[in-house]
Amino acid sequence: MVTLGTASAAPGEIDTGRLEVGESRDGSPVGLPVAVVNGSQDGKTLYMQAASDGDELNGVGVIQRVVPQLDPSELSGVILICGIVNYHAFQIAEHRNPIDDTKMNRAYPGDASGTSSERIAAATHDAAVSADLVVDLHQGSTSQMIEEVRVRCGSRHRLHEECLELAKVFDCGYILDQKGPDGQLARAAPDEGVPTIDPELGGCVGWDEESIRAGVDGVFNVLRYYDFLPGGYTPSPQARATGFEQYGSPVGGLVNFHPNLGDRVSRGDTLFEVTDVFGERKAEIAADSAGVFWRSRRLPQVATGEYVCSIGTNIDTY
Structure with a gap:
Protein backbone atom coordinates (compact mmCIF):
# COMPACT_ATOMS: atom_id res chain seq x y z
CA MET A 1 0.00 0.00 0.00
CA TYR A 226 12.91 4.56 -16.77
CA ASP A 227 10.92 1.32 -17.20
CA PHE A 228 7.64 2.36 -15.60
CA LEU A 229 6.05 1.34 -18.90
CA PRO A 230 7.23 -1.17 -21.51
CA GLY A 231 8.74 -0.12 -24.80
CA GLY A 232 11.72 2.00 -23.84
CA TYR A 233 12.59 5.40 -25.27
CA THR A 234 15.58 6.97 -27.01
CA PRO A 235 15.74 10.79 -26.70
CA SER A 236 16.69 12.93 -29.68
CA PRO A 237 19.60 15.42 -29.80
CA GLN A 238 18.61 18.72 -28.23
CA ALA A 239 19.88 22.30 -28.04
CA ARG A 240 21.28 23.06 -24.60
CA ALA A 241 21.87 26.59 -23.34
CA THR A 242 24.09 27.22 -20.33
CA GLY A 243 23.60 31.00 -20.40
CA PHE A 244 20.49 33.16 -20.34
CA GLU A 245 20.46 36.87 -21.20
CA GLN A 246 17.48 39.09 -20.45
CA TYR A 247 16.76 42.36 -22.24
CA GLY A 248 14.75 45.34 -21.07
CA SER A 249 13.62 48.42 -22.93
CA PRO A 250 15.63 51.64 -22.62
CA VAL A 251 12.52 53.67 -23.49
CA GLY A 252 8.77 53.45 -23.22
CA GLY A 253 6.61 52.63 -26.21
CA LEU A 254 5.45 49.72 -28.37
CA VAL A 255 7.67 46.70 -29.09
CA ASN A 256 8.14 45.04 -32.48
CA PHE A 257 10.16 41.80 -32.42
CA HIS A 258 12.41 40.78 -35.30
CA PRO A 259 13.09 37.05 -34.58
CA ASN A 260 10.45 34.46 -33.76
CA LEU A 261 10.62 32.15 -30.76
CA GLY A 262 13.20 29.43 -31.35
CA ASP A 263 15.10 31.36 -34.03
CA ARG A 264 18.89 31.42 -33.89
CA VAL A 265 20.33 34.91 -33.55
CA SER A 266 23.87 36.22 -33.98
CA ARG A 267 25.64 38.86 -31.96
CA GLY A 268 24.53 42.25 -33.29
CA ASP A 269 21.25 41.03 -34.76
CA THR A 270 18.27 43.25 -33.99
CA LEU A 271 16.03 41.65 -31.37
CA PHE A 272 13.36 44.33 -31.18
CA GLU A 273 12.61 47.94 -31.86
CA VAL A 274 10.44 50.33 -29.85
CA THR A 275 8.24 52.93 -31.51
CA ASP A 276 5.86 55.56 -30.30
CA VAL A 277 2.15 55.26 -31.02
CA PHE A 278 2.65 56.97 -34.40
CA GLY A 279 5.23 54.41 -35.54
CA GLU A 280 8.31 56.58 -35.08
CA ARG A 281 11.25 54.48 -33.97
CA LYS A 282 12.65 55.40 -30.56
CA ALA A 283 15.14 52.56 -29.97
CA GLU A 284 16.55 49.44 -31.59
CA ILE A 285 18.05 46.71 -29.40
CA ALA A 286 20.60 44.18 -30.67
CA ALA A 287 21.75 40.85 -29.25
CA ASP A 288 24.88 40.97 -27.11
CA SER A 289 25.58 37.28 -27.82
CA ALA A 290 24.68 34.56 -30.27
CA GLY A 291 21.98 32.17 -29.16
CA VAL A 292 18.32 31.17 -29.40
CA PHE A 293 15.40 33.59 -29.09
CA TRP A 294 13.92 31.95 -25.99
CA ARG A 295 11.22 34.09 -24.39
CA SER A 296 9.39 37.37 -24.98
CA ARG A 297 6.77 39.51 -23.33
CA ARG A 298 3.20 39.03 -24.49
CA LEU A 299 1.93 42.62 -24.49
CA PRO A 300 3.49 45.13 -26.88
CA GLN A 301 3.52 48.14 -24.57
CA VAL A 302 6.57 48.67 -22.33
CA ALA A 303 7.79 51.26 -19.86
CA THR A 304 11.40 52.31 -19.48
CA GLY A 305 13.43 49.43 -18.05
CA GLU A 306 10.64 46.87 -18.35
CA TYR A 307 11.43 43.26 -19.35
CA VAL A 308 11.11 42.52 -23.09
CA CYS A 309 12.81 39.24 -24.03
CA SER A 310 15.47 36.61 -23.27
CA ILE A 311 18.14 34.80 -25.29
CA GLY A 312 19.51 31.37 -24.46
CA THR A 313 23.27 31.51 -24.99
CA ASN A 314 26.31 29.21 -25.01
CA ILE A 315 24.38 26.75 -27.15
CA ASP A 316 25.57 23.21 -27.77
CA THR A 317 23.90 19.97 -28.84
CA TYR A 318 23.32 17.39 -26.14
Missing part, protein backbone atom coordinates in the same frame (compact mmCIF):
# COMPACT_ATOMS: atom_id res chain seq x y z
CA VAL A 2 1.36 3.42 -1.02
CA THR A 3 -0.07 6.59 0.54
CA LEU A 4 0.10 10.30 -0.23
CA GLY A 5 -2.22 12.36 1.96
CA THR A 6 -5.58 10.61 1.96
CA ALA A 7 -4.85 8.82 -1.34
CA SER A 8 -3.87 5.19 -0.81
CA ALA A 9 -3.40 2.50 -3.43
CA ALA A 10 -2.44 -1.15 -3.31
CA PRO A 11 -0.45 -2.67 -6.20
CA GLY A 12 -2.51 -2.43 -9.38
CA GLU A 13 -4.69 0.42 -8.08
CA ILE A 14 -5.19 4.19 -8.50
CA ASP A 15 -6.57 6.44 -5.78
CA THR A 16 -7.05 10.18 -5.37
CA GLY A 17 -7.34 12.30 -2.24
CA ARG A 18 -6.12 15.45 -0.52
CA LEU A 19 -2.83 16.39 1.11
CA GLU A 20 -3.65 18.67 4.04
CA VAL A 21 -1.44 21.78 4.28
CA GLY A 22 -3.23 24.00 6.81
CA GLU A 23 -6.50 25.85 7.15
CA SER A 24 -8.24 28.67 5.32
CA ARG A 25 -9.43 31.86 7.00
CA ASP A 26 -12.75 30.28 8.01
CA GLY A 27 -10.92 27.45 9.77
CA SER A 28 -11.74 24.79 7.17
CA PRO A 29 -8.91 22.46 6.08
CA VAL A 30 -6.92 23.19 2.93
CA GLY A 31 -5.96 20.08 0.99
CA LEU A 32 -4.02 19.80 -2.26
CA PRO A 33 -5.42 17.34 -4.85
CA VAL A 34 -3.14 14.28 -4.97
CA ALA A 35 -3.11 10.89 -6.64
CA VAL A 36 -1.26 7.61 -6.21
CA VAL A 37 -0.84 5.26 -9.17
CA ASN A 38 0.59 2.01 -7.82
CA GLY A 39 1.82 -0.34 -10.52
CA SER A 40 1.23 -4.06 -10.42
CA GLN A 41 5.00 -4.66 -10.66
CA ASP A 42 7.87 -3.32 -8.55
CA GLY A 43 9.92 -0.41 -9.92
CA LYS A 44 10.98 3.17 -9.34
CA THR A 45 8.87 5.98 -7.88
CA LEU A 46 8.16 9.17 -9.86
CA TYR A 47 6.78 12.31 -8.22
CA MET A 48 5.07 14.92 -10.41
CA GLN A 49 3.52 18.24 -9.48
CA ALA A 50 1.96 21.21 -11.25
CA ALA A 51 0.82 24.80 -10.58
CA SER A 52 3.57 25.69 -8.13
CA ASP A 53 2.83 29.13 -9.58
CA GLY A 54 -0.91 29.63 -9.57
CA ASP A 55 -1.28 31.02 -13.10
CA GLU A 56 0.90 28.33 -14.75
CA LEU A 57 -1.84 25.98 -15.90
CA ASN A 58 -0.24 23.94 -18.70
CA GLY A 59 1.14 21.49 -16.13
CA VAL A 60 -2.36 20.97 -14.73
CA GLY A 61 -3.49 20.22 -18.28
CA VAL A 62 -0.70 17.65 -18.61
CA ILE A 63 -1.76 15.84 -15.44
CA GLN A 64 -5.43 16.01 -16.46
CA ARG A 65 -4.56 14.18 -19.67
CA VAL A 66 -1.90 11.78 -18.37
CA VAL A 67 -3.73 10.22 -15.42
CA PRO A 68 -6.70 8.82 -17.40
CA GLN A 69 -4.21 7.09 -19.72
CA LEU A 70 -2.40 5.26 -16.91
CA ASP A 71 -3.27 1.60 -16.40
CA PRO A 72 -1.66 0.36 -13.17
CA SER A 73 -1.84 -3.22 -14.43
CA GLU A 74 0.70 -2.23 -17.11
CA LEU A 75 2.83 -0.08 -14.80
CA SER A 76 5.99 -0.99 -12.88
CA GLY A 77 6.63 1.19 -9.85
CA VAL A 78 4.67 4.09 -8.40
CA ILE A 79 3.64 7.55 -9.60
CA LEU A 80 2.85 10.15 -6.94
CA ILE A 81 1.09 13.29 -8.17
CA CYS A 82 0.15 16.66 -6.73
CA GLY A 83 -2.13 18.26 -9.28
CA ILE A 84 -2.18 21.81 -7.81
CA VAL A 85 0.58 22.96 -5.46
CA ASN A 86 -0.12 26.68 -5.04
CA TYR A 87 -3.72 26.12 -3.98
CA HIS A 88 -4.57 29.69 -2.91
CA ALA A 89 -3.02 31.32 -6.00
CA PHE A 90 -4.71 28.83 -8.32
CA GLN A 91 -8.14 29.80 -6.96
CA ILE A 92 -7.68 33.40 -8.10
CA ALA A 93 -5.43 32.71 -11.15
CA GLU A 94 -2.45 34.61 -9.72
CA HIS A 95 1.24 33.76 -9.73
CA ARG A 96 2.00 34.18 -6.03
CA ASN A 97 0.30 32.78 -2.95
CA PRO A 98 -1.99 35.66 -1.85
CA ILE A 99 -2.00 34.48 1.78
CA ASP A 100 1.67 35.40 2.30
CA ASP A 101 2.58 37.09 -1.03
CA THR A 102 5.15 34.39 -1.78
CA LYS A 103 6.35 32.78 -4.99
CA MET A 104 6.00 29.12 -4.08
CA ASN A 105 8.99 27.95 -6.09
CA ARG A 106 11.27 30.03 -3.86
CA ALA A 107 10.05 28.41 -0.61
CA TYR A 108 11.60 24.92 -0.83
CA PRO A 109 12.39 22.82 1.17
CA GLY A 110 9.78 24.62 3.27
CA ASP A 111 8.86 24.56 6.95
CA ALA A 112 6.03 22.42 8.33
CA SER A 113 5.44 25.04 11.07
CA GLY A 114 5.97 28.12 8.89
CA THR A 115 3.94 30.36 6.61
CA SER A 116 1.27 29.09 4.23
CA SER A 117 3.77 28.71 1.37
CA GLU A 118 6.42 27.16 3.61
CA ARG A 119 3.92 24.54 4.84
CA ILE A 120 2.85 23.67 1.30
CA ALA A 121 6.49 23.50 0.21
CA ALA A 122 7.37 21.23 3.15
CA ALA A 123 4.53 18.82 2.43
CA THR A 124 5.26 18.56 -1.29
CA HIS A 125 9.02 18.43 -0.70
CA ASP A 126 8.52 15.43 1.59
CA ALA A 127 6.58 13.69 -1.18
CA ALA A 128 9.21 14.61 -3.77
CA VAL A 129 12.21 13.31 -1.83
CA SER A 130 10.42 10.03 -1.14
CA ALA A 131 10.66 9.36 -4.90
CA ASP A 132 13.48 8.33 -7.25
CA LEU A 133 12.73 11.02 -9.86
CA VAL A 134 10.89 14.36 -9.80
CA VAL A 135 9.16 16.27 -12.62
CA ASP A 136 8.02 19.74 -11.50
CA LEU A 137 5.78 21.07 -14.31
CA HIS A 138 5.96 24.82 -15.01
CA GLN A 139 5.54 27.29 -17.85
CA GLY A 140 6.94 30.74 -18.58
CA SER A 141 4.04 32.34 -16.72
CA THR A 142 1.99 34.40 -19.18
CA SER A 143 4.98 35.35 -21.35
CA GLN A 144 5.57 33.73 -24.73
CA MET A 145 8.25 31.02 -24.52
CA ILE A 146 9.52 27.92 -26.26
CA GLU A 147 8.93 24.53 -24.64
CA GLU A 148 12.08 23.70 -22.70
CA VAL A 149 13.34 21.82 -19.66
CA ARG A 150 15.45 23.38 -16.92
CA VAL A 151 18.23 21.73 -14.96
CA ARG A 152 18.63 23.94 -11.89
CA CYS A 153 21.10 22.14 -9.60
CA GLY A 154 24.25 23.62 -11.19
CA SER A 155 26.99 21.94 -13.22
CA ARG A 156 29.11 21.11 -10.15
CA HIS A 157 26.33 19.35 -8.28
CA ARG A 158 26.84 15.61 -7.68
CA LEU A 159 23.49 14.88 -9.37
CA HIS A 160 24.01 17.16 -12.35
CA GLU A 161 24.45 14.38 -14.91
CA GLU A 162 21.38 12.50 -13.63
CA CYS A 163 19.27 15.67 -13.79
CA LEU A 164 20.58 16.46 -17.27
CA GLU A 165 19.78 12.93 -18.43
CA LEU A 166 16.21 13.27 -17.09
CA ALA A 167 15.85 16.61 -18.91
CA LYS A 168 17.03 15.09 -22.16
CA VAL A 169 14.60 12.18 -21.76
CA PHE A 170 11.67 14.59 -21.31
CA ASP A 171 12.70 15.73 -24.80
CA CYS A 172 11.19 19.15 -25.47
CA GLY A 173 14.01 19.98 -27.88
CA TYR A 174 15.59 22.66 -25.66
CA ILE A 175 17.34 22.48 -22.29
CA LEU A 176 18.39 25.37 -20.05
CA ASP A 177 21.25 24.02 -17.93
CA GLN A 178 21.84 26.81 -15.43
CA LYS A 179 21.88 26.89 -11.63
CA GLY A 180 18.58 28.25 -10.36
CA PRO A 181 17.64 30.53 -7.46
CA ASP A 182 17.53 29.27 -3.90
CA GLY A 183 14.17 27.83 -2.89
CA GLN A 184 13.34 26.00 -6.11
CA LEU A 185 12.26 22.37 -5.84
CA ALA A 186 14.65 21.59 -8.70
CA ARG A 187 17.45 22.92 -6.45
CA ALA A 188 16.26 21.42 -3.15
CA ALA A 189 15.37 17.84 -4.18
CA PRO A 190 18.76 17.07 -5.81
CA ASP A 191 20.38 18.09 -2.52
CA GLU A 192 18.46 15.15 -1.04
CA GLY A 193 19.69 12.80 -3.76
CA VAL A 194 16.67 12.92 -6.12
CA PRO A 195 17.17 13.90 -9.79
CA THR A 196 14.71 16.69 -10.57
CA ILE A 197 13.76 18.71 -13.64
CA ASP A 198 11.67 21.80 -14.22
CA PRO A 199 9.91 21.57 -17.62
CA GLU A 200 8.78 25.01 -18.77
CA LEU A 201 5.90 24.25 -21.09
CA GLY A 202 5.66 27.38 -23.19
CA GLY A 203 3.86 30.39 -21.82
CA CYS A 204 0.28 31.57 -22.17
CA VAL A 205 -2.82 32.95 -20.50
CA GLY A 206 -4.92 29.95 -19.50
CA TRP A 207 -3.47 26.90 -21.19
CA ASP A 208 -2.14 25.98 -24.60
CA GLU A 209 -2.90 22.63 -26.21
CA GLU A 210 0.38 22.41 -28.13
CA SER A 211 2.41 22.96 -24.96
CA ILE A 212 0.25 20.49 -23.05
CA ARG A 213 0.82 17.86 -25.75
CA ALA A 214 4.57 18.41 -25.44
CA GLY A 215 4.27 17.89 -21.69
CA VAL A 216 2.18 14.74 -22.05
CA ASP A 217 4.71 13.33 -24.51
CA GLY A 218 7.52 14.26 -22.10
CA VAL A 219 5.92 12.43 -19.18
CA PHE A 220 5.42 9.27 -21.23
CA ASN A 221 9.00 9.52 -22.52
CA VAL A 222 10.12 9.46 -18.88
CA LEU A 223 7.82 6.56 -18.00
CA ARG A 224 9.16 4.44 -20.86
CA TYR A 225 12.84 5.33 -20.49
Whole structure:
Protein backbone atom coordinates (compact mmCIF):
# COMPACT_ATOMS: atom_id res chain seq x y z
CA MET A 1 0.00 0.00 0.00
CA VAL A 2 1.36 3.42 -1.02
CA THR A 3 -0.07 6.59 0.54
CA LEU A 4 0.10 10.30 -0.23
CA GLY A 5 -2.22 12.36 1.96
CA THR A 6 -5.58 10.61 1.96
CA ALA A 7 -4.85 8.82 -1.34
CA SER A 8 -3.87 5.19 -0.81
CA ALA A 9 -3.40 2.50 -3.43
CA ALA A 10 -2.44 -1.15 -3.31
CA PRO A 11 -0.45 -2.67 -6.20
CA GLY A 12 -2.51 -2.43 -9.38
CA GLU A 13 -4.69 0.42 -8.08
CA ILE A 14 -5.19 4.19 -8.50
CA ASP A 15 -6.57 6.44 -5.78
CA THR A 16 -7.05 10.18 -5.37
CA GLY A 17 -7.34 12.30 -2.24
CA ARG A 18 -6.12 15.45 -0.52
CA LEU A 19 -2.83 16.39 1.11
CA GLU A 20 -3.65 18.67 4.04
CA VAL A 21 -1.44 21.78 4.28
CA GLY A 22 -3.23 24.00 6.81
CA GLU A 23 -6.50 25.85 7.15
CA SER A 24 -8.24 28.67 5.32
CA ARG A 25 -9.43 31.86 7.00
CA ASP A 26 -12.75 30.28 8.01
CA GLY A 27 -10.92 27.45 9.77
CA SER A 28 -11.74 24.79 7.17
CA PRO A 29 -8.91 22.46 6.08
CA VAL A 30 -6.92 23.19 2.93
CA GLY A 31 -5.96 20.08 0.99
CA LEU A 32 -4.02 19.80 -2.26
CA PRO A 33 -5.42 17.34 -4.85
CA VAL A 34 -3.14 14.28 -4.97
CA ALA A 35 -3.11 10.89 -6.64
CA VAL A 36 -1.26 7.61 -6.21
CA VAL A 37 -0.84 5.26 -9.17
CA ASN A 38 0.59 2.01 -7.82
CA GLY A 39 1.82 -0.34 -10.52
CA SER A 40 1.23 -4.06 -10.42
CA GLN A 41 5.00 -4.66 -10.66
CA ASP A 42 7.87 -3.32 -8.55
CA GLY A 43 9.92 -0.41 -9.92
CA LYS A 44 10.98 3.17 -9.34
CA THR A 45 8.87 5.98 -7.88
CA LEU A 46 8.16 9.17 -9.86
CA TYR A 47 6.78 12.31 -8.22
CA MET A 48 5.07 14.92 -10.41
CA GLN A 49 3.52 18.24 -9.48
CA ALA A 50 1.96 21.21 -11.25
CA ALA A 51 0.82 24.80 -10.58
CA SER A 52 3.57 25.69 -8.13
CA ASP A 53 2.83 29.13 -9.58
CA GLY A 54 -0.91 29.63 -9.57
CA ASP A 55 -1.28 31.02 -13.10
CA GLU A 56 0.90 28.33 -14.75
CA LEU A 57 -1.84 25.98 -15.90
CA ASN A 58 -0.24 23.94 -18.70
CA GLY A 59 1.14 21.49 -16.13
CA VAL A 60 -2.36 20.97 -14.73
CA GLY A 61 -3.49 20.22 -18.28
CA VAL A 62 -0.70 17.65 -18.61
CA ILE A 63 -1.76 15.84 -15.44
CA GLN A 64 -5.43 16.01 -16.46
CA ARG A 65 -4.56 14.18 -19.67
CA VAL A 66 -1.90 11.78 -18.37
CA VAL A 67 -3.73 10.22 -15.42
CA PRO A 68 -6.70 8.82 -17.40
CA GLN A 69 -4.21 7.09 -19.72
CA LEU A 70 -2.40 5.26 -16.91
CA ASP A 71 -3.27 1.60 -16.40
CA PRO A 72 -1.66 0.36 -13.17
CA SER A 73 -1.84 -3.22 -14.43
CA GLU A 74 0.70 -2.23 -17.11
CA LEU A 75 2.83 -0.08 -14.80
CA SER A 76 5.99 -0.99 -12.88
CA GLY A 77 6.63 1.19 -9.85
CA VAL A 78 4.67 4.09 -8.40
CA ILE A 79 3.64 7.55 -9.60
CA LEU A 80 2.85 10.15 -6.94
CA ILE A 81 1.09 13.29 -8.17
CA CYS A 82 0.15 16.66 -6.73
CA GLY A 83 -2.13 18.26 -9.28
CA ILE A 84 -2.18 21.81 -7.81
CA VAL A 85 0.58 22.96 -5.46
CA ASN A 86 -0.12 26.68 -5.04
CA TYR A 87 -3.72 26.12 -3.98
CA HIS A 88 -4.57 29.69 -2.91
CA ALA A 89 -3.02 31.32 -6.00
CA PHE A 90 -4.71 28.83 -8.32
CA GLN A 91 -8.14 29.80 -6.96
CA ILE A 92 -7.68 33.40 -8.10
CA ALA A 93 -5.43 32.71 -11.15
CA GLU A 94 -2.45 34.61 -9.72
CA HIS A 95 1.24 33.76 -9.73
CA ARG A 96 2.00 34.18 -6.03
CA ASN A 97 0.30 32.78 -2.95
CA PRO A 98 -1.99 35.66 -1.85
CA ILE A 99 -2.00 34.48 1.78
CA ASP A 100 1.67 35.40 2.30
CA ASP A 101 2.58 37.09 -1.03
CA THR A 102 5.15 34.39 -1.78
CA LYS A 103 6.35 32.78 -4.99
CA MET A 104 6.00 29.12 -4.08
CA ASN A 105 8.99 27.95 -6.09
CA ARG A 106 11.27 30.03 -3.86
CA ALA A 107 10.05 28.41 -0.61
CA TYR A 108 11.60 24.92 -0.83
CA PRO A 109 12.39 22.82 1.17
CA GLY A 110 9.78 24.62 3.27
CA ASP A 111 8.86 24.56 6.95
CA ALA A 112 6.03 22.42 8.33
CA SER A 113 5.44 25.04 11.07
CA GLY A 114 5.97 28.12 8.89
CA THR A 115 3.94 30.36 6.61
CA SER A 116 1.27 29.09 4.23
CA SER A 117 3.77 28.71 1.37
CA GLU A 118 6.42 27.16 3.61
CA ARG A 119 3.92 24.54 4.84
CA ILE A 120 2.85 23.67 1.30
CA ALA A 121 6.49 23.50 0.21
CA ALA A 122 7.37 21.23 3.15
CA ALA A 123 4.53 18.82 2.43
CA THR A 124 5.26 18.56 -1.29
CA HIS A 125 9.02 18.43 -0.70
CA ASP A 126 8.52 15.43 1.59
CA ALA A 127 6.58 13.69 -1.18
CA ALA A 128 9.21 14.61 -3.77
CA VAL A 129 12.21 13.31 -1.83
CA SER A 130 10.42 10.03 -1.14
CA ALA A 131 10.66 9.36 -4.90
CA ASP A 132 13.48 8.33 -7.25
CA LEU A 133 12.73 11.02 -9.86
CA VAL A 134 10.89 14.36 -9.80
CA VAL A 135 9.16 16.27 -12.62
CA ASP A 136 8.02 19.74 -11.50
CA LEU A 137 5.78 21.07 -14.31
CA HIS A 138 5.96 24.82 -15.01
CA GLN A 139 5.54 27.29 -17.85
CA GLY A 140 6.94 30.74 -18.58
CA SER A 141 4.04 32.34 -16.72
CA THR A 142 1.99 34.40 -19.18
CA SER A 143 4.98 35.35 -21.35
CA GLN A 144 5.57 33.73 -24.73
CA MET A 145 8.25 31.02 -24.52
CA ILE A 146 9.52 27.92 -26.26
CA GLU A 147 8.93 24.53 -24.64
CA GLU A 148 12.08 23.70 -22.70
CA VAL A 149 13.34 21.82 -19.66
CA ARG A 150 15.45 23.38 -16.92
CA VAL A 151 18.23 21.73 -14.96
CA ARG A 152 18.63 23.94 -11.89
CA CYS A 153 21.10 22.14 -9.60
CA GLY A 154 24.25 23.62 -11.19
CA SER A 155 26.99 21.94 -13.22
CA ARG A 156 29.11 21.11 -10.15
CA HIS A 157 26.33 19.35 -8.28
CA ARG A 158 26.84 15.61 -7.68
CA LEU A 159 23.49 14.88 -9.37
CA HIS A 160 24.01 17.16 -12.35
CA GLU A 161 24.45 14.38 -14.91
CA GLU A 162 21.38 12.50 -13.63
CA CYS A 163 19.27 15.67 -13.79
CA LEU A 164 20.58 16.46 -17.27
CA GLU A 165 19.78 12.93 -18.43
CA LEU A 166 16.21 13.27 -17.09
CA ALA A 167 15.85 16.61 -18.91
CA LYS A 168 17.03 15.09 -22.16
CA VAL A 169 14.60 12.18 -21.76
CA PHE A 170 11.67 14.59 -21.31
CA ASP A 171 12.70 15.73 -24.80
CA CYS A 172 11.19 19.15 -25.47
CA GLY A 173 14.01 19.98 -27.88
CA TYR A 174 15.59 22.66 -25.66
CA ILE A 175 17.34 22.48 -22.29
CA LEU A 176 18.39 25.37 -20.05
CA ASP A 177 21.25 24.02 -17.93
CA GLN A 178 21.84 26.81 -15.43
CA LYS A 179 21.88 26.89 -11.63
CA GLY A 180 18.58 28.25 -10.36
CA PRO A 181 17.64 30.53 -7.46
CA ASP A 182 17.53 29.27 -3.90
CA GLY A 183 14.17 27.83 -2.89
CA GLN A 184 13.34 26.00 -6.11
CA LEU A 185 12.26 22.37 -5.84
CA ALA A 186 14.65 21.59 -8.70
CA ARG A 187 17.45 22.92 -6.45
CA ALA A 188 16.26 21.42 -3.15
CA ALA A 189 15.37 17.84 -4.18
CA PRO A 190 18.76 17.07 -5.81
CA ASP A 191 20.38 18.09 -2.52
CA GLU A 192 18.46 15.15 -1.04
CA GLY A 193 19.69 12.80 -3.76
CA VAL A 194 16.67 12.92 -6.12
CA PRO A 195 17.17 13.90 -9.79
CA THR A 196 14.71 16.69 -10.57
CA ILE A 197 13.76 18.71 -13.64
CA ASP A 198 11.67 21.80 -14.22
CA PRO A 199 9.91 21.57 -17.62
CA GLU A 200 8.78 25.01 -18.77
CA LEU A 201 5.90 24.25 -21.09
CA GLY A 202 5.66 27.38 -23.19
CA GLY A 203 3.86 30.39 -21.82
CA CYS A 204 0.28 31.57 -22.17
CA VAL A 205 -2.82 32.95 -20.50
CA GLY A 206 -4.92 29.95 -19.50
CA TRP A 207 -3.47 26.90 -21.19
CA ASP A 208 -2.14 25.98 -24.60
CA GLU A 209 -2.90 22.63 -26.21
CA GLU A 210 0.38 22.41 -28.13
CA SER A 211 2.41 22.96 -24.96
CA ILE A 212 0.25 20.49 -23.05
CA ARG A 213 0.82 17.86 -25.75
CA ALA A 214 4.57 18.41 -25.44
CA GLY A 215 4.27 17.89 -21.69
CA VAL A 216 2.18 14.74 -22.05
CA ASP A 217 4.71 13.33 -24.51
CA GLY A 218 7.52 14.26 -22.10
CA VAL A 219 5.92 12.43 -19.18
CA PHE A 220 5.42 9.27 -21.23
CA ASN A 221 9.00 9.52 -22.52
CA VAL A 222 10.12 9.46 -18.88
CA LEU A 223 7.82 6.56 -18.00
CA ARG A 224 9.16 4.44 -20.86
CA TYR A 225 12.84 5.33 -20.49
CA TYR A 226 12.91 4.56 -16.77
CA ASP A 227 10.92 1.32 -17.20
CA PHE A 228 7.64 2.36 -15.60
CA LEU A 229 6.05 1.34 -18.90
CA PRO A 230 7.23 -1.17 -21.51
CA GLY A 231 8.74 -0.12 -24.80
CA GLY A 232 11.72 2.00 -23.84
CA TYR A 233 12.59 5.40 -25.27
CA THR A 234 15.58 6.97 -27.01
CA PRO A 235 15.74 10.79 -26.70
CA SER A 236 16.69 12.93 -29.68
CA PRO A 237 19.60 15.42 -29.80
CA GLN A 238 18.61 18.72 -28.23
CA ALA A 239 19.88 22.30 -28.04
CA ARG A 240 21.28 23.06 -24.60
CA ALA A 241 21.87 26.59 -23.34
CA THR A 242 24.09 27.22 -20.33
CA GLY A 243 23.60 31.00 -20.40
CA PHE A 244 20.49 33.16 -20.34
CA GLU A 245 20.46 36.87 -21.20
CA GLN A 246 17.48 39.09 -20.45
CA TYR A 247 16.76 42.36 -22.24
CA GLY A 248 14.75 45.34 -21.07
CA SER A 249 13.62 48.42 -22.93
CA PRO A 250 15.63 51.64 -22.62
CA VAL A 251 12.52 53.67 -23.49
CA GLY A 252 8.77 53.45 -23.22
CA GLY A 253 6.61 52.63 -26.21
CA LEU A 254 5.45 49.72 -28.37
CA VAL A 255 7.67 46.70 -29.09
CA ASN A 256 8.14 45.04 -32.48
CA PHE A 257 10.16 41.80 -32.42
CA HIS A 258 12.41 40.78 -35.30
CA PRO A 259 13.09 37.05 -34.58
CA ASN A 260 10.45 34.46 -33.76
CA LEU A 261 10.62 32.15 -30.76
CA GLY A 262 13.20 29.43 -31.35
CA ASP A 263 15.10 31.36 -34.03
CA ARG A 264 18.89 31.42 -33.89
CA VAL A 265 20.33 34.91 -33.55
CA SER A 266 23.87 36.22 -33.98
CA ARG A 267 25.64 38.86 -31.96
CA GLY A 268 24.53 42.25 -33.29
CA ASP A 269 21.25 41.03 -34.76
CA THR A 270 18.27 43.25 -33.99
CA LEU A 271 16.03 41.65 -31.37
CA PHE A 272 13.36 44.33 -31.18
CA GLU A 273 12.61 47.94 -31.86
CA VAL A 274 10.44 50.33 -29.85
CA THR A 275 8.24 52.93 -31.51
CA ASP A 276 5.86 55.56 -30.30
CA VAL A 277 2.15 55.26 -31.02
CA PHE A 278 2.65 56.97 -34.40
CA GLY A 279 5.23 54.41 -35.54
CA GLU A 280 8.31 56.58 -35.08
CA ARG A 281 11.25 54.48 -33.97
CA LYS A 282 12.65 55.40 -30.56
CA ALA A 283 15.14 52.56 -29.97
CA GLU A 284 16.55 49.44 -31.59
CA ILE A 285 18.05 46.71 -29.40
CA ALA A 286 20.60 44.18 -30.67
CA ALA A 287 21.75 40.85 -29.25
CA ASP A 288 24.88 40.97 -27.11
CA SER A 289 25.58 37.28 -27.82
CA ALA A 290 24.68 34.56 -30.27
CA GLY A 291 21.98 32.17 -29.16
CA VAL A 292 18.32 31.17 -29.40
CA PHE A 293 15.40 33.59 -29.09
CA TRP A 294 13.92 31.95 -25.99
CA ARG A 295 11.22 34.09 -24.39
CA SER A 296 9.39 37.37 -24.98
CA ARG A 297 6.77 39.51 -23.33
CA ARG A 298 3.20 39.03 -24.49
CA LEU A 299 1.93 42.62 -24.49
CA PRO A 300 3.49 45.13 -26.88
CA GLN A 301 3.52 48.14 -24.57
CA VAL A 302 6.57 48.67 -22.33
CA ALA A 303 7.79 51.26 -19.86
CA THR A 304 11.40 52.31 -19.48
CA GLY A 305 13.43 49.43 -18.05
CA GLU A 306 10.64 46.87 -18.35
CA TYR A 307 11.43 43.26 -19.35
CA VAL A 308 11.11 42.52 -23.09
CA CYS A 309 12.81 39.24 -24.03
CA SER A 310 15.47 36.61 -23.27
CA ILE A 311 18.14 34.80 -25.29
CA GLY A 312 19.51 31.37 -24.46
CA THR A 313 23.27 31.51 -24.99
CA ASN A 314 26.31 29.21 -25.01
CA ILE A 315 24.38 26.75 -27.15
CA ASP A 316 25.57 23.21 -27.77
CA THR A 317 23.90 19.97 -28.84
CA TYR A 318 23.32 17.39 -26.14
